[in-house]
Amino acid sequence: DQQVKQNSPSLSVQEGRISILNCDYTNSMFDYFLWYKKYPAEGPTFLISISSIKDKNEDGRFTVFLNKSAKHLSLHIVPSQPGDSAVYFCAAISIQGAQKLVFGQGTRLTINP
């Protein structure tokens, strides 16, 4: 039962353009969402998060949008830089329901010069 889904295994974007990574979830109990970035042979690094009481959170070049009715969130990176090339994981948790963090399968983002 895949509660968090990232349907695009890979995405290629030109440097300077916008990267949009998508994530869908099925569990309506999820109330907090996170994006992690992972380089090979390293652990995931926290990037940005959003609570279910918000629909947008912005931090520098990174913005996360949450559409609760569609059970969908997205991560926008603008402008994209070569150092953004990594695997991005969407994750969700039900804090009120005391459930653990669940990850999507990941999307490999490649930024082309």
Next chain:
Amino acid sequence: DTGVSQDPRHKITKRGQNVTFRCDPISEHNRLYWYRQTLGQGPEFLTYFQNEAQLEKSRLLSDRFSAERPKGSFSTLEIQRTEQGDSAMYLCASSLLRDREEKLFFGSGTQLSVL
């Protein structure tokens, strides 16, 4: 370095051997998680602790796996009689549950190869 620390970074073992991994969380964090990740997949939850109490174990965690967190500080994950299917990266994370937020901070992981 005040991040999550895992030891060793890499472990190569023969099938049937026992292995033990260690995780040192961020000191003020009360929750500690173990995840496992294989190529092309997201991290899969194994177990987690709040202080020294183990609150949940995944069905993925067979009886060959055991985790401890004595005194609510560092944690160990032991795999007995390793199998080739145990080859994966084992990730530890810690968090401080606060208000409506729980951000997990991960260590660099232990890459296990079972030959």
